[in-house]
Every structure is written in structure tokens, then in C-alpha cells.
Amino acid sequence: MNGGAMKPVRVGLIGLGVVGCQVARILTEEAEALQARTGIPLRLEKVAVRDLGKERDFTPEGAILTTEPFDVVNSAEVDIVVELIGGEDPAFDLAIGAARKRKGFVTANKLLLALRGAEVFSAFEKSGARLGFEAAVAGAIPIIRSIRESFSGDQVELIQGIVNGTGNYILSRMTDEGSRFEDVLKDAQALGYAEADPTLDVEGIDSAHKITILAALAFETVVDFSDVYTEGITRITPEDVISAGELGYRIKLLGIARRIEDAISLRVHPAMLPQRCLMANVNGPFNAVETRSKRAGVSTLVGRGAGGGPTATAVLSDIVSMARDIASGGGARMAPLGSPVGGMEKLPVIPMDELESEYYLRFTVPDRPGVLAQIAGALGDNGISIASMIQRERMENQPVSVVLMTHNAVEADMKRSLTHIESSGICLAPTMIIRIAENDRD
Amino acid sequence: MNGGAMKPVRVGLIGLGVVGCQVARILTEEAEALQARTGIPLRLEKVAVRDLGKERDFTPEGAILTTEPFDVVNSAEVDIVVELIGGEDPAFDLAIGAARKRKGFVTANKLLLALRGAEVFSAFEKSGARLGFEAAVAGAIPIIRSIRESFSGDQVELIQGIVNGTGNYILSRMTDEGSRFEDVLKDAQALGYAEADPTLDVEGIDSAHKITILAALAFETVVDFSDVYTEGITRITPEDVISAGELGYRIKLLGIARRIEDAISLRVHPAMLPQRCLMANVNGPFNAVETRSKRAGVSTLVGRGAGGGPTATAVLSDIVSMARDIASGGGARMAPLGSPVGGMEKLPVIPMDELESEYYLRFTVPDRPGVLAQIAGALGDNGISIASMIQRERMENQPVSVVLMTHNAVEADMKRSLTHIESSGICLAPTMIIRIAENDRD
Numbered sequence: 001m002n003g004g005a006m007k008p009v010r011v012g013l014i015g016l017g018v019v020g021c022q023v024a025r026i027l028t029e030e031a032e033a034l035q036a037r038t039g040i041p042l043r044l045e046k047v048a049v050r051d052l053g054k055e056r057d058f059t060p061e062g063a064i065l066t067t068e069p070f071d072v073v074n075s076a077e078v079d080i081v082v083e084l085i086g087g088e089d090p091a092f093d094l095a096i097g098a099a100r101k102r103k104g105f106v107t108a109n110k111l112l113l114a115l116r117g118a119e120v121f122s123a124f125e126k127s128g129a130r131l132g133f134e135a136a137v138a139g140a141i142p143i144i145r146s147i148r149e150s151f152s153g154d155q156v157e158l159i160q161g162i163v164n165g166t167g168n169y170i171l172s173r174m175t176d177e178g179s180r181f182e183d184v185l186k187d188a189q190a191l192g193y194a195e196a197d198p199t200l201d202v203e204g205i206d207s208a209h210k211i212t213i214l215a216a217l218a219f220e221t222v223v224d225f226s227d228v229y230t231e232g233i234t235r236i237t238p239e240d241v242i243s244a245g246e247l248g249y250r251i252k253l254l255g256i257a258r259r260i261e262d263a264i265s266l267r268v269h270p271a272m273l274p275q276r277c278l279m280a281n282v283n284g285p286f287n288a289v290e291t292r293s294k295r296a297g298v299s300t301l302v303g304r305g306a307g308g309g310p311t312a313t314a315v316l317s318d319i320v321s322m323a324r325d326i327a328s329g330g331g332a333r334m335a336p337l338g339s340p341v342g343g344m345e346k347l348p349v350i351p352m353d354e355l356e357s358e359y360y361l362r363f364t365v366p367d368r369p370g371v372l373a374q375i376a377g378a379l380g381d382n383g384i385s386i387a388s389m390i391q392r393e394r395m396e397n398q399p400v401s402v403v404l405m406t407h408n409a410v411e412a413d414m415k416r417s418l419t420h421i422e423s424s425g426i427c428l429a430p431t432m433i434i435r436i437a438e439n440d441r442d
Numbered sequence: 443m444n445g446g447a448m449k450p451v452r453v454g455l456i457g458l459g460v461v462g463c464q465v466a467r468i469l470t471e472e473a474e475a476l477q478a479r480t481g482i483p484l485r486l487e488k489v490a491v492r493d494l495g496k497e498r499d500f501t502p503e504g505a506i507l508t509t510e511p512f513d514v515v516n517s518a519e520v521d522i523v524v525e526l527i528g529g530e531d532p533a534f535d536l537a538i539g540a541a542r543k544r545k546g547f548v549t550a551n552k553l554l555l556a557l558r559g560a561e562v563f564s565a566f567e568k569s570g571a572r573l574g575f576e577a578a579v580a581g582a583i584p585i586i587r588s589i590r591e592s593f594s595g596d597q598v599e600l601i602q603g604i605v606n607g608t609g610n611y612i613l614s615r616m617t618d619e620g621s622r623f624e625d626v627l628k629d630a631q632a633l634g635y636a637e638a639d640p641t642l643d644v645e646g647i648d649s650a651h652k653i654t655i656l657a658a659l660a661f662e663t664v665v666d667f668s669d670v671y672t673e674g675i676t677r678i679t680p681e682d683v684i685s686a687g688e689l690g691y692r693i694k695l696l697g698i699a700r701r702i703e704d705a706i707s708l709r710v711h712p713a714m715l716p717q718r719c720l721m722a723n724v725n726g727p728f729n730a731v732e733t734r735s736k737r738a739g740v741s742t743l744v745g746r747g748a749g750g751g752p753t754a755t756a757v758l759s760d761i762v763s764m765a766r767d768i769a770s771g772g773g774a775r776m777a778p779l780g781s782p783v784g785g786m787e788k789l790p791v792i793p794m795d796e797l798e799s800e801y802y803l804r805f806t807v808p809d810r811p812g813v814l815a816q817i818a819g820a821l822g823d824n825g826i827s828i829a830s831m832i833q834r835e836r837m838e839n840q841p842v843s844v845v846l847m848t849h850n851a852v853e854a855d856m857k858r859s860l861t862h863i864e865s866s867g868i869c870l871a872p873t874m875i876i877r878i879a880e881n882d883r884d
Binding site for chain 1: 480576582735737741751756757759774780781782
């Protein structure tokens with residue numbers, strides 16, 4: 001802020017992958033523009049890579065390269081450590097090391113913060129060092145900053161979103177083309193939109209990492225990743241996508257965290273969204289996060305959730321924010337979660353059995369009289385009433401699909417009904433269940 | 443951040459209207475929760491109102507009430523001044539006074555920042571005082587913070603949005619009900635969604651205020667409000683709304699700021715958005731702001747743009763951010779616009795005549811042979827080609843509407859064509875022109 005010659009803020013970078021290269025390039029090639037904009041000189045001082053000899057998109061000139069990431073953390077020449085290697089190990093030790101050395105730490109590592117968040121947040125809080133993780137959730141969407149700063153005077157009641165670009169890309173293509181999950185996945189892998197091992201994305205685990213972080217932030221509580229109910233998109237069929245469309249819905253993989261009085265509900269699963277609602281129209285690799293808060297009502301942030309450019313933008317925004325903090329001469333402005341972890345109580349997690357929802361059900365059953373009555377009877381016996389039904393055209397001696405939408409029901413009742421129906425032997429394939437998203441605009 | 447007893451950050455409030463009452467209530471009734479969350483005690487110290495005797499939703503106990511707003515600015519007991527009276531005078535002097543006294547200043551006053559922004563921003567920059575104006579644009583949508591912080595390492599190329607809730611409410615109802623502008627306006631006034639004098643909202647002036655502020659922030663330039671081309675929604679008819687729907691569009695009032703090389707385009711006008719795009723689905727009192735930036739691509743933030751609750755949330759977020767700054771012991775983290783105004787050059791504004799756009803045109807003409815040929819001829823002579831056409835059913839001896847969509851054309855050519863067509867005497871009512879929004883998802 002002041003006009004005189006300012007001490008540069010020195011950045012150390014760990015990891016020169018797709019995002020790392022972009023960050024290094026921006027810090028190097030756009031150094032002047034960044035300084036003109038912020039008034040603060042930023043300098044890429046040290047970079048740790050696994051292999052010094054590897055060919056890269058960008059190799060920073062002027063920065064010291066090392067193969068030892070702890071050299072970056074321990075260097076007296078580094079003010080802000082940027083960790084872009086991902087995974088739990090050694091990222092956890094690097095984070096704790098940076099906290100101890102009271103260095104700023106910027107990370108895009110959602111897995112680390114989901115699995116070891118409580119320890120990491122508390123280490124930074126105790127040392128008074130700064131922690132930035134805007135890039136860990138939903139790429140360029142400024143959701144972390146929004147909860148920490150924009151909703152600081154409000155109370156978040158619900159946070160839900162499409163937070164996995166790969167999953168959304170696959171579901172969007174299944175919807176647009178009526179294609180099978182396996183085929184789109186193969187194509188997505190060939191195009192580089194999905195990993196060779198797509199488990200984290202398609203099984204909802206990556207979304208669960210992100211909802212763990214968002215819930216901790218939004219509800220100011222300690223969240224265990226293992227408390228998140230997690231269900232992926234691998235069982236969704238073209239028929240489900242088509243039926244959803246006929247019923248006026250689109251299927252999206254949602255991460256959902258809701259506060260209900262003094263407890264929270266945490267879950268990741270495919271959900272049906274009304275076609276006209278905003279999130280239903282967030283397609284391809286885009287992410288969206290919706291917050292519902294006491295005073296601001298519903299807010300939805302939409303943007304690119306992954307990729308080098310969007311993630312680099314999020315990383316840079318943390319670097320610049322920290323550089324501004326440092327240059328202003330003050331200490332850390334807040335705890336990593338906004339609120340101090342020290343004083344947080346762990347809110348109890350509501351068991352999935354107690355969830356109330358409307359449901360989409362698809363049964364595969366023989367085409368014979370009485371089957372529908374049997375299904376409807378078992379649902380009715382558990383207090384579940386049917387809102388609408390689709391039965392597909394029949395082919396001689398082929399199993400038929402019976403698609404039902406229910407009114408609001410309790411998950412435990414639904415499970416009991418389905419166990420009953422399946423035990424009767426009429427189901428010729430596993431029954432598909434998709435929950436309907438809560439989508440009451442306030 | 444530190445555990446010891448912290449000095450309270452003292453807030454002075456000017457204006458106890460709808461938003462002011464909410465802010466006062468939160469600072470008073472939720473003081474403990476705010477302190478638990480931020481670690482900082484906030485205290486409402488002084489409040490200026492016009493009339494001490496007036497009945498209010500909330501009258502703060504414990505704060506000193508005064509009728510002299512400058513008492514709040516000049517008080518040694520106030521760290522942050524919150525201005526919620528709106529208008530240019532005395533808000534401008536209050537802002538400048540706060541800057542001189544080096545107090546934090548939080549305002550929701552878009553008119554002030556649009557008309558006198560350059561002076562206000564520069565006063566705060568020079569004195570090193572903090573200025574917060576999240577509430578001035580799009581209520582609870584964190585667009586100011588996003589541009590200042592989240593896009594600090596990126597380059598915004600386009601920022602456009604639905605930034606006037608009243609206008610969007612009216613257009614949404616016209617679209618849903620096929621009602622006339624005048625009727626919906628009257629209803630909106632009765633419901634309190636529109637002011638008795640709706641000029642600022644329906645003529646696009648309020649949107650122009652906001653786009654002035656957003657453009658200054660996004661493009662780091664000095665923006666003159668008078669440079670914004672401004673056109674409201676008063677001339678839109680039910681027929682336009684219906685034709686838009688038939689053509690696959692919805693009509694929204696957009697504020698648009700685009701950087702094209704070293705110049706900017708600034709405009710507010712009704713625009714046609716493809717029905718499936720996100721902003722087309724932002725209805726009622728909701729606002730939306732879309733940014734397109736070099737690395738992050740397209741991001742869209744949607745939320746409530748006005749009203750006591752959303753605006754109070756935005757005001758509170760600025761108060762908390764400043765309190766965190768103050769408590770951290772540092773100086774101001776950045777200039778009011780992120781970048782220093784001092785070094786800003788005023789980017790030239792591209793004249794509307796040079797705009798390129800596709801157009802929707804509705805002519806009211808006599809139902810006789812040759813008229814369409816005349817229109818198409820005049821357009822063709824100016825290099826404008828027709829993409830599609832709707833002609834409504836005819837009634838004997840009644841004028842007919844001819845609705846055309848053009849391919850990309852230059853505004854000057856369009857104007858010339860229309861002058862030519864109107865001078866020929868075939869138009870029985872003024873021709874309606876609506877520009878098609880740019881909506882290429884990257």
C-alpha cells in the first residue's frame with residue numbers, strides 16, 4: 001500500500017505439474033502486472049520437483065530448483081509455501097512444517113484437508129500462520145473466501161453442490177447423448193477428463209472430501225470425512241437419465257451438508273434436480289455450489305471446478321491475499337476456518353436412516369399381473385406413498401422397468417420396503433434409488 | 443487471533459432504515475456469536491438518524507443516538523463508519539471525512555461510488571484508510587470481494603449481469619404471465635418491490651451505477667458513469683417476451699462491461715439470452731453476475747440482489763473483514779479498487795456505434811405486399827442479413843408485427859437501416875430493437 005520500495009514477498013513452490021507450471025509461469029511472466037495491480041512485488045524463489053531432468057511446459061528461470069520439498073518449507077528465503085503435489089504424504093508433514101515455521105501455506109490438496117483437516121487447521125491456528133485453500137474446493141469458484149469472509153455475519157444452513165467436474169462431465173454427456181456410463185467414462189479417460197483410475201471421482205469420494213471441508217467451514221465444526229455418506233454415479237443407467245428427463249428432472253452428483261438445529265447431515269449421492277433450477281443447468285466440467293443462509297437466502301456460485309487455469313487462478317488469489325496481509329504488516333487475519341478450531345464443538349451427524357426425501361425408484365421386474373400391486377403394497381405398508389409412475393413399453397417375455405416417484409419418506413422406511421420387495425423375489429436386477437434434491441428457493 | 447482480551451472494534455452507523463436496522467440488530471443481538479466466530483468483539487457505538495423520535499423495527503440500546511451524521515465520522519470512539527443513507531449528499535462528504543480521519547468506511551451506496559467513485563477511491567487510497575462496498579453491487583453476491591481478491595491473479599475480460607432486482611422481477615413476471623410492463627410495475631409498487639418513482643430501476647440507471655463500479659474494479663481503470671450507454675425496460679411488450687420465447691430466448695436487463703484490447707465497452711440494455719444459459723434462469727428478485735477471465739473462464743455468481751437481509755449480510759461481511767484487518771494490527775491490505783487508482787489510466791470507451799451484435803427487431807407495419815421486401819432490402823443494403831423471422835397471424839386491416847433476428851451486425855449499420863426504414867413511412871409504431879447477449883461458454 002505505501003509508495004516506497006517494498007520488500008518482495010517470496011514464494012516457494014512444491015510441485016510443477018499442470019497447475020504448478022501455470023502458477024510458476026504467472027509468477028514469473030506476469031510479475032510486473034501483479035506488482036502494478038497489488039503494489040507488492042512477488043518473487044518465485046524456490047521450486048521443489050521430483051525429477052530435475054523432466055521436460056516441462058514451463059521451467060522457472062531465476063528460481064532455485066530442488067528435489068527436496070522440505071528445503072522449500074525450511075528456507076529462510078521463502079515467505080509463502082505453495083503445495084501442489086496432492087496426496088496425504090508428505091503433504092501433511094510439509095503443512096505442519098510450514099505452520100511451525102510460521103510461513104504462509106497455500107494448497108489445492110482437498111484430500112489432505114478432508115482427512116487431516118483438524119490437525120492442519122489447528123496447527124496453523126496455534127502458530128498464527130496463514131493457510132489458504134481456495135483451490136482445494138471447486139477450482140475457480142470463490143467458495144472458501146465466500147464462507148470465510150462474505151458469510152461471516154450470516155448463518156449458513158445448507159451448502160450443496162456439484163463439486164466434481166469429472167462426474168458432472170460424465171453425467172452431462174449421458175444426459176445429452178443417452179449414452180452408457182462405461183462408454184462415456186472410457187471416452188472421458190481418452191480425452192483426459194477422467195483419470196486412469198477414476199474411483200475417487202466416480203465413486204463420489206472426491207466430492208466427499210470437498211463436502212467435508214465445506215461443512216467444517218460453513219458450520220464451524222470438526223467434520224470427520226468418514227461421517228460423510230458417499231454414493232457414486234457408476235450405477236446410473238441411460239434409462240434413469242431418460243426417465244428423469246420425462247419426470248422434469250436432471251441427475252447430478254451432489255455433495256450436501258445441512259445443519260438441522262444442533263446436528264448436521266453430510267452426504268454425497270446422485271440427486272434429481274428440477275430441470276429449471278440453476279444447478280440442473282450446470283453442465284460439462286462446470287462446478288456449482290449453492291449456499292442457503294439465514295439472511296442472504298440462496299446464493300449459487302458457478303464456474304470451472306478443475307483444470308490448470310482455474311486452479312492456478314485460485315492458488316494465485318490465495319498467494320496475493322497472503323502477500324497483501326504480509327505487506328500490510330499485520331498478523332494472520334483469521335483462523336484457517338474463519339472461526340477458531342480451538343473452540344469448536346463437533347456437531348453430531350444425523351444418521352442416513354433419518355433422512356427425509358422424495359425418491360425415484362426403478363424396479364426391474366417380470367411383466368406379469370400383480371407385480372405392481374406387490375411393490376405399491378410394500379411401500380404403502382411402510383407409509384410411503386407414490387407420487388407418479390412410468391412403465392416402459394413391454395417386450396414379450398422381457399423384464400420391464402417400473403419407475404416410481406414417491407412423496408416425502410424416511411430413508412429407514414424406504415430401505416425396509418426395498419428389503420421386503422427384494423426378498424419377495426420379484427426383482428430381476430438390483431433396484432435403483434435416486435433421492436430428489438431439496439430445491440425450495442426461498 | 444490472539445487469545446488475550448482484545449480491544450473491541452467500534453462501529454458507527456449512519457442511517458437506520460431497513461438495512462440499517464438489520465445491521466444494528468445483528469451487531470447488538472448477535473454480538474456474542476460474532477465474537478465467537480471471529481475472535482473479535484464488535485461494538486455498535488454510535489448511530490446517526492434523521493429523526494430521534496421515529497418508530498423503528500429496531501432501536502439499538504447501548505449505542506449513542508445522534509441526528510448529526512458527522513458526529514459519527516468525527517467521533518474518536520468509532521473505528522468503522524457504516525453509511526446506509528444513500529444518495530450523493532451528504533454521503534460524499536461523510537466518505538471523504540472518514541478517509542481523512544483514517545476510519546474504515548462501509549457503504550451500500552452505489553450512486554455515490556458510480557458518480558464520485560474516482561474521488562472517493564483516491565481519498566481512501568491516499569489516506570490508507572479502508573473502504574468496503576460489497577453491499578453496493580448485487581446485495582449478497584460476493585462480487586466485489588471476488589474481483590478484488592479471487593481474480594487478483596487473473597485478467598477479467600468480460601463482466602456482465604442482472605444487477606437490478608426490481609427490473610428482473612418485472613421482466614420475470616412479464617415472461618411468466620405475458621403481462622404488460624405497466625401492469626406488473628403497478629403491482630410491484632403495491633408489493634413494495636418497486637419504488638414510487640421507479641425511474642432508477644426501470645430505466646437502467648441503477649444497473650449503470652453498478653456496472654460503472656464493476657468495470658472500474660475489473661479493468662482497473664477510471665470509469666465515468668456518463669460513458670455507460672443506458673437503455674431501460676419500459677418499452678418491452680408482452681409480444682417481445684413471447685417472440686423471444688418462441689425463438690429460444692429470454693429477455694433480461696443486463697449491465698455489460700467488456701475489455702477489448704486497450705478499450706472498454708460499457709452498456710446497460712435489455713438483452714436476449716438463450717433459454718438454457720444460466721443467467722436466463724435467474725428470475726424474480728435474484729441477481730447474477732458473470733465474469734469471463736483469461737484463466738478461470740466463465741464464473742457466474744447468483745443470489746439475492748437487494749432487500750434488508752442480503753444487503754445486511756454484505757455490510758456485515760465488510761465490517762468483519764475490516765475488523766479482522768484492524769485486529770491483525772496491520773495497515774490497509776489494499777487500495778479500494780484492489781489496484782491503486784493513482785497509477786490507473788482511463789481506458790477509452792468504445793462508442794456504441796461500433797458495437798457488433800446480433801439483433802432482434804420488431805416492426806409494426808401495414809399488412810400489405812412489399813413491406814417485408816422493403817425492410818429486408820434496407821437491412822441488406824447496409825450489410826445486415828436476416829437469420830430468422832416470425833410473422834404473427836393477421837387481422838383484417840390491422841397492422842402486423844414482423845419480428846426478425848439478424849446475424850452479427852454493426853450498431854451504426856443497424857441504426858442507418860432503421861432510419862431508412864422509418865423514413866419510408868411504413869412503420870406504424872416505433873420499431874423495437876433488442877440486442878442478443880454474447881453467450882459463448884468457453
